[in-house]
Every structure is written in structure tokens, then in C-alpha cells.
Amino acid sequence: MALVKDNPKVITSSKTSSSMATEKPEPKRPLIRVADFDFYYGEKQALFDINMDMKENEVTAFIGPSGCGKSTLLRCINRMNDLVEVARIGRGKIEVNGADIYDPRVDTIELRKRVGMVFQKSNPFPKSIYENVIYGLRIQGINKKSVLDEAVERCLKGAALWDEVRDRLDTSGLSLSGGQQQRLCIARALAVEPDILLMDEPCSALDPVATAKVEELIHSLKKEYTIVIVTHNMQQAARVSDKTAFFYLGKLIEMAKTDEIFMSPKNEQTEAYISGRFG
Amino acid sequence: MKRYFHEELEDVRSHLMLMGEKAIANVNLAMRALLDSDLATAQQVRAADDRIDEIEKQIDDEVARYIGLRAPVARDLRLLFVAIKASHDLERVGDEATSIAKRTAKILKTGSSTDDLGRLPRMCELAVGMLKDALHCFIDEDSTRAIAISERDEEVDSLNRENFRYFLDMMKKDPKRVDFGTEMVFISKSMERIADHAQNIAEEVYYLLTTHSLKEVIADRKSV
Numbered sequence: 248m249a250l251v252k253d254n255p256k257v258i259t260s261s262k263t264s265s266s267m268a269t270e271k272p273e274p275k276r277p278l279i280r281v282a283d284f285d286f287y288y289g290e291k292q293a294l295f296d297i298n299m300d301m302k303e304n305e306v307t308a309f310i311g312p313s314g315c316g317k318s319t320l321l322r323c324i325n326r327m328n329d330l331v332e333v334a335r336i337g338r339g340k341i342e343v344n345g346a347d348i349y350d351p352r353v354d355t356i357e358l359r360k361r362v363g364m365v366f367q368k369s370n371p372f373p374k375s376i377y378e379n380v381i382y383g384l385r386i387q388g389i390n391k392k393s394v395l396d397e398a399v400e401r402c403l404k405g406a407a408l409w410d411e412v413r414d415r416l417d418t419s420g421l422s423l424s425g426g427q428q429q430r431l432c433i434a435r436a437l438a439v440e441p442d443i444l445l446m447d448e449p450c451s452a453l454d455p456v457a458t459a460k461v462e463e464l465i466h467s468l469k470k471e472y473t474i475v476i477v478t479h480n481m482q483q484a485a486r487v488s489d490k491t492a493f494f495y496l497g498k499l500i501e502m503a504k505t506d507e508i509f510m511s512p513k514n515e516q517t518e519a520y521i522s523g524r525f526g
Numbered sequence: 527m528k529r530y531f532h533e534e535l536e537d538v539r540s541h542l543m544l545m546g547e548k549a550i551a552n553v554n555l556a557m558r559a560l561l562d563s564d565l566a567t568a569q570q571v572r573a574a575d576d577r578i579d580e581i582e583k584q585i586d587d588e589v590a591r592y593i594g595l596r597a598p599v600a601r602d603l604r605l606l607f608v609a610i611k612a613s614h615d616l617e618r619v620g621d622e623a624t625s626i627a628k629r630t631a632k633i634l635k636t637g638s639s640t641d642d643l644g645r646l647p648r649m650c651e652l653a654v655g656m657l658k659d660a661l662h663c664f665i666d667e668d669s670t671r672a673i674a675i676s677e678r679d680e681e682v683d684s685l686n687r688e689n690f691r692y693f694l695d696m697m698k699k700d701p702k703r704v705d706f707g708t709e710m711v712f713i714s715k716s717m718e719r720i721a722d723h724a725q726n727i728a729e730e731v732y733y734l735l736t737t738h739s740l741k742e743v744i745a746d747r748k749s750v
């Protein structure tokens with residue numbers, strides 16, 4: 248599916264291209280590329296010269312002290328920052344699947360379909376569980392019951408929630424527990440079949456059991472999705488991610504394989520932060 | 527709830543078992559070389575020992591990774607400490623087997639007869655039995671077997687002392703056998719150390735399963 252209506256080649260779903268892959272597993276390619284990226288809120292620079300690649304079917308964790316720009320960068324990846332009036336890019340670009348997402352011809356609705364987002368506070372709509380899941384499909388004008396039924400089951404299964412709610416799909420999404428609501432939001436994000444899932448502190452309001460369920464879910468979803476997760480929980484970053492990126496004061500200080508970051512970080516600030524000796 | 531990373535503990539566990547099997551096979555191989563006066567067999571031991579060292583390195587890496595990334599506690603944490611210690615003991619067992627094989631090769635090259643090995647075959651039988659039992663304690667999570675392993679260690683120690691006197695005597699009586707006798711004293715000492723490592727592993731597994739010290743439990747039993 249193209250992001251730009253008049254030029255189908257500008258952004259296509261990585262799913263279609265990867266399904267054409269031959270038997271030989273291709274080396275993982277960067278699905279998200281951030282290059283020389285500066286970002287401002289008004290006069291205040293929030294991101295400085297960010298360069299990073301996030302690979303297909305990998306989980307990348309963003310860590311760093313509060314205010315270092317994790318959420319800002321995450322929101323830049325699906326252009327959620329367009330909604331902030333003072334927000335602007337100073338320099339550089341972000342590519343998704345090889346195409347510049349800030350190309351003026353890009354259709355942001357289409358982009359946000361490719362790049363789904365799950366927020367810190369689960370935010371189900373005051374509608375039934377069923378309607379919550381297919382919200383994105385309704386917006387696309389899909390109303391065929393069989394299609395919607397199939398999507399509800401597939402996405403609730405994908406979000407590891409199906410068994411808990413299959414008998415009460417018409418009750419309100421708000422009647423679920425916090426952990427279930429968070430998984431409902433993940434199901435809703437899955438319904439539009441994105442390639443990328445961005446998650447901003449998805450477990451910060453959850454208890455350890457619900458957190459473990461969401462982490463299990465992230466682990467199983469990475470087979471099909473590319474995931475970027477912001478977390479303040481070092482152990483969570485260590486458990487769920489393949490790559491970890493440490494940010495400080497708007498700069499990417501260090502990014503590497505998660506076991507390297509947690510066992511032998513190269514940078515002293517990274518080491519101090521993950522060891523709890525920061526500041 | 528079983529988490530996806532718990533499988534990584536199974537990897538550590540199965541590598542430890544594999545290493546144990548390889549170490550036992552190598553002790554048996556070294557003994558076989560001596561019993562059969564077979565140089566080629568003695569030479570196989572060293573190559574097989576490299577593989578044991580590799581597995582130890584692998585276990586070290588897996589354990590460090592798990593501790594670094596998974597924040598293990600309680601029994602999981604004890605398992606990882608035990609894996610580090612027991613794999614080190616197994617690596618030493620492999621080294622002792624290699625040392626036995628090297629001394630065997632030396633003996634065979636001098637053309638010396640290996641008909642009379644004193645109490646060594648019995649020691650080997652006991653030591654290998656102890657290693658197997660220590661591994662089974664681990665696999666079956668059966669702490670009671672660990673206690674019996676300690677008793678056999680005392681028997682191996684006394685056989686080693688017997689061997690020492692026996693080969694000393696042999697060398698006194700027949701000076702032509704001095705080279706053979708000397709090597710046999712060292713080989714016997716290696717076998718005794720193998721049993722010590724089996725005993726260590728039993729203690730480590732006992733701690734893993736019960737959180738108690740096997741030494742203290744045995745001392746308490748004796749004082750009753």
C-alpha cells in the first residue's frame with residue numbers, strides 16, 4: 248500500500264515486499280532510519296543530530312532520563328508531532344521502509360496505518376471491546392461483518408486477550424482491568440495491520456503480572472512487527488529488546504545490542520545510568 | 527507463568543548435562559587407553575577435552591547474559607551460580623583425564639607393561655560412578671543421593687593412599703619400574719582429584735536443591 252497516492256513507490260508496506268522474499272533469509276534491513284535529525288519545539292532544541300537504524304522484526308528500546316527526548320523521537324516516527332504547533336524539524340530526515348516520511352506528498356493517515364502507536368495510559372474508547380478493536384477499520388470504511396469478525400478474533404488473539412474476553416465482546420472496553428485495557432489498545436493498533444508498533448511506556452501503569460503479559464506479547468509480536476518501546480524500567484528494556492538506545496539531553500549517547508549495553512556499555516554515561524549511579 | 531526467557535535457563539541446564547556426559551566419557555576413555563595399552567585412544571582424549579572447554583565457555587557466557595539481562599532471583603539465581611561452579615569442576619575433570627592420557631602415552635612410549643595398575647581400575651569405577659550420581663542428583667533434582675556420594679569419596683581417598691604405598695613398593699623392589707611407578711602415582715592422584723570434583727558437584731547441587739551445606743549436614747549426621 249502506498250503512502251503517496253500519486254506515486255505508489257514512495258512508501259510501500261514492508262509486508263508485501265518481504266512476502267515476496269525467496270527462501271534465503273535476507274539479512275535484516277533497516278525499516279526505520281533516522282539520519283542527522285534535529286528537532287525543535289519553538290526555539291528549544293529537543294533532539295540533536297540523531298542517527299540510528301531500527302531493523303525489521305527487532306525490538307528497539309529507548310531509555311534515558313526524563314526529558315531526554317525519547318517520546319519526542321518516537322512521535323516523530325509516525326509524525327504525531329505534526330499535531331504540536333511549535334514543533335519543527337531543523338535538519339535531517341526519517342525514513343520508513345526506504346522512503347522519507349516528511350516528504351510533503353506523504354499521506355499521514357496512511358503513514359500512521361503503517362506505524363501504529365500504543366500509549367503509556369491505555370485509552371480505550373467508551374465503546375464495546377469489539378468496536379474498540381475495529382475502530383481503525385471502520386474509519387477506513389470497512390463494514391462487512393465477516394471481515395470485522397475475523398479481524399476482532401485475529402487481533403485479540405495477537406494481543407493475547409482473546410481467551411479472556413471472547414465471551415463478552417459487546418461489553419465496554421472500559422470494564423476491563425488496566426492490563427487488559429493496555430492489551431486491548433495493542434489489539435486496536437494491530438487491526439490496521441501496521442509494520443511498526445511504537446510503544447511509549449506501555450507498562451508503566453501495570454502490575455508485574457500484567458507487565459509480564461505485555462512483555463510476552465511484545466516478544467511474540469516481533470516475529471511480525473518491528474517494535475520500538477520507550478521504557479523507564481531497565482529490566483524491561485533488558486528483557487524485551489534486541490537493541491537498546493540510550494538518550495541524554497536530546498542526544499543519542501549509545502546504541503547497541505541489548506546484551507552489549509547491559510553487560511559492557513562503551514560509554515560512561517550509559518554505564519552510570521543503567522547502574523543507577525546517574526546524577 | 528512461564529516466560530520466554532526461562533528457556534534460556536534450560537539451555538544452561540542442558541549444556542551442563544552435556545558437559546558432564548563429555549567429562550565422564552573422557553575419564554572412561556583415558557582409563558581405556560591405559561587398560562588396552564592403546565596410544566591412539568590416549569591421543570583422542572586431548573581433542574575431546576577441547577570440546578569440554580568450549581562448553582564451559584558457552585555456559586559462562588549464558589550465565590553472565592542471564593544475570594545481566596534477566597535479573598534472576600531465588601532458585602534461578604542459585605542454578606546459575608551452581609552452573610558456573612559445577613562447569614568449572616567438570617572442566618577440571620576433563621583436565622585430569624587429559625593429564626592421565628598424557629602420562630599413559632609416556633608410559634606406552636617407554637614400552638612399559640601396563641598389566642598391573644594397582645587399585646586404579648576400582649578408583650576409576652568409583653569416581654565415574656560418583657560423577658554420574660552427581661549429575662543425576664542434578665537432573666532428577668534428588669538431593670538425597672548427594673549424601674552417598676560423599677561416603678564414596680572417602681573410599682577413593684583411601685584407595686589412593688593404598689596405591690601410593692603399592693607403587694612405592696613396586697619401585698623399591700624393581701628399579702626398572704621407577705618410571706612406570708612414578709607415572710602411576712600421579713595418575714592415581716589425578717583419579718582421586720576427579721572424585722573430589724564429583725564431590726564438589728554433589729555439594730553444589732545439594733545447595734541448589736536445599737539451600738543447605740552438604741558438608742554441615744554430613745558433619746551433623748556423624749556427630750549423632
Ligand SMILES: Nc1ncnc2c1ncn2[C@@H]1O[C@H](COP(=O)(O)OP(=O)(O)OP(=O)(O)O)[C@@H](O)[C@H]1O
Nearest residue numbers: 288293311312313314315316317318319320331333
Ligand atoms: N509539546 C511540547 N511542547 C514543548 N516542549 C515539549 C513538548 N513535548 C516535549 N517537550 C520538551 O522536549 C523535551 C523532551 O521531551 P520528551 O517528552 O521527548 O522526553 P522523554 O524522554 O519522553 O521524557 P519522559 O521520560 O519524562 O517521558 C523536554 O525538554 C520537554 O519539555
Ligand SMILES: [Mg+2]
Nearest residue numbers: 317318319477
Ligand atoms: Mg516520554
